[in-house]
Amino acid sequence: MFSRSEIMSAAWAMYRRHFAARPSLTFKLNRSEFGFYLATAWRNAKAATMTGAERRKEAIVNQIEALSFKTLRYDTAPMRRALESQMSAFSA
Structure with a gap:
């Protein structure tokens, strides 16, 4: 608490x-x-x-949310896929 x-x-x-x-x-x-x-x-x-793994998972979630604020100059689809693959490694 x-x-x-x-x-x-x-x-x-x-x-x-x-x-x-x-x-x-x-x-x-x-x-x-x-x-x-x-x-x-x-x-x-x-x-x-938090444990180290929980902190890393939280950081990945924050990075995924931050992708929506990037300008159109960046192709965020590969970045999102890479972050989501890292996220799926935690749930596996």
């Missing part, structure tokens, strides 16, 4: 570091930016509980 208080603390720490890196900004809660750091903290907590 995940420790929600640790995840929230990690998100706040990342958010504060963001403002420490940009001293010209005044500290004001920006919900969308904090939401990004909260999602990142959840992703990090989830990755910490």
Whole structure:
């Protein structure tokens, strides 16, 4: 089970570091930016509980989803087939 208080603390720490890196900004809660750091903290907590094979499978899924954002300059069909063949090796 995940420790929600640790995840929230990690998100706040990342958010504060963001403002420490940009001293010209005044500290004001920006919900969308904090939401990004909260999602990142959840992703990090989830990755910490995964095994190496599960992490690789998650990375392949993310790469397949990212193919839809490539420009038409790229032929994504062979890339998708290669990633799906790697994915099928996990389920076999």
